[in-house]
Amino acid sequence: MTMKVAEPTVERLVQYCRLLEQLHDEGRRVVSSQEIGDMLGLKASQVRKDLSYFGEIGKRGVGYHVDRLFEHIRSILSPPHHWKIALVGAGRLGEALLGYKAFKSDKFNIEAVFDVDPDKTGTTVAGIPCYHPDSLPQVLKEKNIEVLILTIPASAAQAVVDLAAKAGTLKGVLTFAPTTLVAPEGVLIYGVDISVELEKLLFYLKHGEL
Amino acid sequence: MTMKVAEPTVERLVQYCRLLEQLHDEGRRVVSSQEIGDMLGLKASQVRKDLSYFGEIGKRGVGYHVDRLFEHIRSILSPPHHWKIALVGAGRLGEALLGYKAFKSDKFNIEAVFDVDPDKTGTTVAGIPCYHPDSLPQVLKEKNIEVLILTIPASAAQAVVDLAAKAGTLKGVLTFAPTTLVAPEGVLIYGVDISVELEKLLFYLKHGEL
């Protein structure tokens, strides 16, 4: 099933998913759009519109069945595809991500790590084999890796993306480098800049309003 | 000056600021909206609209004076206020942030670190004094800290926010914990969830389109 879903909607779907998991653990059986909205800071009508994009899943007069809704959203978010991911940059941020609980998932797996540090290449980092970035094209092709996570300085980011694209297997990049990257043909680049987020918070603190 | 600025606009303003800093270092004197747009992947008209919110700052027929524009945006983003920040959770992610170049700024300073690890409390982490989270209210009040960065597990996040709010000085929180937090009265909470960002990327990779 291919369906056009707006960016803000995807973000909320992920949040619903996480919330439903929590509710399940608490033994909750049903939940209403109003309750979901209150817990997530959204309007009930927004919640209903999001959930109804994919067919009628709730029961009128009752609400949504927690487990059923969870499985439903999960199947929309994670298609039957297992992603192979490589992480470039085994510094503190890279290692933090490797150890991050929420990063263990059955949707994807981190298959390789790359770092310039000669103490790390040739060994394993957090149980994952570590290579020198020079061998990006070979290793990506060999392991058929489609996604890259970049936790390297801004100055090295573009070169790594261009080199990795040579493997021909690369489909997407999640970068934490505080710089704008030019995407090679056929590669989707998604950036998270932590210092930008902090600046945004400070801006809103000063100027009031959310 | 208080002005309502939309969220996407703030994000772009931060990007302009960073780009202009770069251009300044390269010795560039003037730049056009078209060039800025090309470098940041935005339409020229978008750039002009963003920049004109705060008065006429460009020169018609010429473009924008790099240094002047930089100072202008800077003054919008960071009012004459120096923020005092505390970081809670001196794990790998926390230490990564403390060592992060882009986190050194004259707009704010990290004044205290909190962690439950008895090996860390009472000493300094990356040169910053480390306390036990139990003393959050006292330390925040003493140092007049207004912003908290949370790099702790989801399970502890809400309790830390509630405790910190008791100091009465807290205005904002930037959290990396993958959970939804309830904001105490008068506190603005801004969350960055790394695993959500990865899920969003994977979703778009599967469903095509940006």
Added chain:
DNA sequence: TAATGTGAAAAGCTTCACAGCT
């Protein structure tokens, strides 16, 4: 009755097109 699903209205954001400076 209580809560969903949904067309239509409202709000928000981006792009266009061109007038207006330099």
Added chain:
DNA sequence: AGCTGTGAAGCTTTTCACATTA
């Protein structure tokens, strides 16, 4: 001539209001 500033058009996302159904 060249490039900004900006009202208006166009598109996207949110909210409303209510018919619908368990």
